[in-house]
Amino acid sequence: xSEAPLMQRPNSWQTxxxxxxxxxxxxxxxxxxxxxxxLLVSGCxxxxxxxQSQKLAMIKSRGKLICGVDGKLPGFSFxxxxxxxxxxxxxxxxAVAAAVFGDPTKVDYRDLNSSERFAxxxxxxxxxxxxxxxxxxxxxAAGGNGxxxxxxxxxDGQGVxxxxxxxxxxxxxxxxxxxxxxxxxTTELNLADQMRQxxxxxxxLKFQTGDQTYAAYLGGRCVAVTSDRSQLAGKRTSFPNPDDxxxxxxxxxxxxxxxxxxxxxxxxxxxxxxxVYALMQAEELGISTSTIDSKLAEAKANPNLAELRRFLGVExxxxxxxxxxxxxxxxxxxxxxxxxxxxxxxxxxGSPLKLDRGLNRQWNNGGLIYSPPFR
Amino acid sequence: MATRPMPAAxxxxxxxxxxxxxxxxxxxxxxxxxxxxxxxxVSNLVRNLTAAGLLLSFGWLDxxxxxxxxxxxxxxxxxxxxxxxLAAGLVNTLRVVLxxxxxxxxLGLVAGSAAFSSNGLLRRLARxxxxxxxxxxxxxxxxxxxxxxxxxxxxxxxxxxxxGLVLAKSGLYLGAAQLVNGVWQAxxxxxxxxxxxxxxxxxxxxxxxxxxxRGGIASVPRGQWEAARSLGLSQPQTLVQIVxxxxxxxxxxxxxxxxxxxxxxxxxxxxxxxxxxxxxxxTTGNQTGRDVEVVVILLGAYxxxxxxxxxxxxxxxRLVQLKER
Numbered sequence: 001x002s003e004a005p006l007m008q009r010p011n012s013w014q015t016x017x018x019x020x021x022x023x024x025x026x027x028x029x030x031x032x033x034x035x036x037x038x039l040l041v042s043g044c045x046x047x048x049x050x051x052q053s054q055k056l057a058m059i060k061s062r063g064k065l066i067c068g069v070d071g072k073l074p075g076f077s078f079x080x081x082x083x084x085x086x087x088x089x090x091x092x093x094x095a096v097a098a099a100v101f102g103d104p105t106k107v108d109y110r111d112l113n114s115s116e117r118f119a120x121x122x123x124x125x126x127x128x129x130x131x132x133x134x135x136x137x138x139x140x141a142a143g144g145n146g147x148x149x150x151x152x153x154x155x156d157g158q159g160v161x162x163x164x165x166x167x168x169x170x171x172x173x174x175x176x177x178x179x180x181x182x183x184x185x186t187t188e189l190n191l192a193d194q195m196r197q198x199x200x201x202x203x204x205l206k207f208q209t210g211d212q213t214y215a216a217y218l219g220g221r222c223v224a225v226t227s228d229r230s231q232l233a234g235k236r237t238s239f240p241n242p243d244d245x246x247x248x249x250x251x252x253x254x255x256x257x258x259x260x261x262x263x264x265x266x267x268x269x270x271x272x273x274x275x276v277y278a279l280m281q282a283e284e285l286g287i288s289t290s291t292i293d294s295k296l297a298e299a300k301a302n303p304n305l306a307e308l309r310r311f312l313g314v315e316x317x318x319x320x321x322x323x324x325x326x327x328x329x330x331x332x333x334x335x336x337x338x339x340x341x342x343x344x345x346x347x348x349x350g351s352p353l354k355l356d357r358g359l360n361r362q363w364n365n366g367g368l369i370y371s372p373p374f375r
Numbered sequence: 376m377a378t379r380p381m382p383a384a385x386x387x388x389x390x391x392x393x394x395x396x397x398x399x400x401x402x403x404x405x406x407x408x409x410x411x412x413x414x415x416x417v418s419n420l421v422r423n424l425t426a427a428g429l430l431l432s433f434g435w436l437d438x439x440x441x442x443x444x445x446x447x448x449x450x451x452x453x454x455x456x457x458x459x460x461l462a463a464g465l466v467n468t469l470r471v472v473l474x475x476x477x478x479x480x481x482l483g484l485v486a487g488s489a490a491f492s493s494n495g496l497l498r499r500l501a502r503x504x505x506x507x508x509x510x511x512x513x514x515x516x517x518x519x520x521x522x523x524x525x526x527x528x529x530x531x532x533x534x535x536x537x538x539g540l541v542l543a544k545s546g547l548y549l550g551a552a553q554l555v556n557g558v559w560q561a562x563x564x565x566x567x568x569x570x571x572x573x574x575x576x577x578x579x580x581x582x583x584x585x586x587x588x589r590g591g592i593a594s595v596p597r598g599q600w601e602a603a604r605s606l607g608l609s610q611p612q613t614l615v616q617i618v619x620x621x622x623x624x625x626x627x628x629x630x631x632x633x634x635x636x637x638x639x640x641x642x643x644x645x646x647x648x649x650x651x652x653x654x655x656x657x658t659t660g661n662q663t664g665r666d667v668e669v670v671v672i673l674l675g676a677y678x679x680x681x682x683x684x685x686x687x688x689x690x691x692x693r694l695v696q697l698k699e700r
Contacts, residue, residue, distance in 0.1 A: 219526035
């Protein structure tokens with residue numbers, strides 16, 4: 001999801017009595033207070049050369065990671081009927097918990113809507129925001145939302161979904177037709193920009209929530225609905241007849257979906273960043289849940305495999321530098337697998353979404369997934 | 376026990392306790408406090424906005440809006456400036472408010488009068504309507520009308536065809552409607568969003584107006600009914616010619632506040648996708664980042680609409696008051 005940052009601030013002018021918004025405002029106040037506090041005390045290097053992150057120390061003493069997710073988006077974060085969270089965004093939370101505690105289940109999830117998410121992160125209510133959030137300048141900048149983004153976990157773009165029977169095959173076919181869109185999002189603005197460029201007049205029907213938007217689309221009021229392509233594919237799986245709906249080939253925008261933490265604690269941000277890179281590097285090195293044990297045995301037996309030994313924490317002190325256990329990579333891979341496994345399981349061929357890897361292939365395979373060297 | 380000397384009868388009252396001065400002093404003190412508060416709030420706003428580099432400016436209103444609006448009564452296209460988009464949204468709001476005022480008054484009058492019917496079924500229906508509708512939040516009702524009723528309408532040739540009115544998912548068509556290539560065409564066509572919002576507002580406000588009307592009719596002495604009957608007037612005649620004209624004096628002031636809430640409630644339009652003033656302003660704020668200015672414009676516009684309704688109703692009120700000669 002990709003609401004424009006200015007509208008993330010709760011609007012006092014919403015006449016629809018909305019307690020959530022009031023809550024968000026309260027959270028903003030908390031955010032300001034806690035930001036100040038965190039700025040004062042965070043990020044001091046400890047005596048033993050390891051790094052002391054205020055946040056990391058707090059998470060360790062709490063014994064749980066608190067992770068902000070969407071919770072209603074199949075493939076990314078979705079609560080199953082037995083109360084279990086699953087999805088690509090959820091697996092990032094699990095990987096971080098595995099890195100910190102060696103146990104991917106030590107996570108408390110918080111469902112956040114798009115207007116609450118940044119306030120919840122800034123106020124310290126969640127430690128990590130892994131909620132299909134587009135990485136943008138104003139969200140990153142200290143003068144904007146002031147977040148610290150990790151590596152992008154899913155390269156997405158805005159797409160358009162139409163009923164298969166409508167016969168619409170491109171944006172131009174939408175001329176004069178009603179299109180459902182969520183109000184206050186960047187998708188609303190991207191659609192207006194694109195259609196203006198194409199000189200296509202269309203009828204935008206704007207709704208305040210995603211649920212209303214998809215309900216109007218399913219109700220047959222619009223011949224198209226627009227959002228991030230992955231979100232459309234995910235929502236489609238919950239439709240009565242998913243096969244009756246198709247995604248147009250047009251991609252309207254860049255939407256790099258990226259986990260985020262607060263700017264104020266760079267050491268914690270680094271721990272998240274390298275946890276995600278470990279997932280990507282593991283895939284590149286061919287380390288997966290099925291090969292981790294043999295690779296680890298190989299690394300221990302052969303002192304010449306320096307790169308592998310450093311990566312798996314057999315030698316060197318990468319873990320300590322990040323404030324994590326020495327074998328954090330082993331713990332992560334054992335818990336959730338590598339990036340490719342996470343993708344396939346949640347949104348790829350092994351899931352109902354059946355998304356193509358596309359831009360999310362490894363860099364040496366024509367994609368954008370690229371881990372900097374572990375050295 | 377302390378004894379207090381009684382004030383001498385001749386001591387004059389201090390000037391500030393003078394009957395003509397004291398009220399002015401109190402007024403001035405209250406006025407001063409209000410002024411200081413307002414000045415504090417405004418200076419605070421200006422200081423913070425300046426610090427954030429967001430000092431109020433309205434120059435952007437002349438920039439091209441660039442976004443389309445689903446339906447407009449005022450001619451509009453995306454190349455027009457923001458102020459024109461906002462004006463189109465305002466006209467959309469006025470359209471639904473005016474239609475809503477007429478519709479809810481008629482519905483309220485009928486339902487309120489029905490509470491005095493000699494027909495028990497009609498009486499209970501009217502009571503049931505008021506109690507059901509008054510006690511469900513308007514937002515839920517709008518969602519119901521839009522998603523459950525209007526979006527369930529059939530399309531094309533399967534549309535519901537009534538004399539002079541065709542109800543289809545693509546819209547509501549008034550007048551001589553005909554199907555051309557699977558698309559309905561009629562002299563007057565309304566969107567289902569407008570239809571759902573109008574229905575929701577009329578049904579909701581109608582229930583409150585029914586109570587106002589019922590109170591008004593109840594305030595007319597029973598003797599008026601009895602006198603009319605003894606003159607041989609039927610019950611409907613009595614109601615229309617004798618009771619309602621006298622009840623108006625009580626009804627009109629109560630109507631005023633119902634009309635004002637209808638105008639304000641119309642801003643819930645976004646729940647059913649109707650591009651009203653609030654919806655257009657919301658997109659404008661999203662696109663320009665001029666949230667504060669947009670709020671100021673919104674506040675001003677709704678204030679003016681409500682003050683106009685109020686002024687109009689006060690005029691009507693003067694017309695129906697007892698004129699003593």
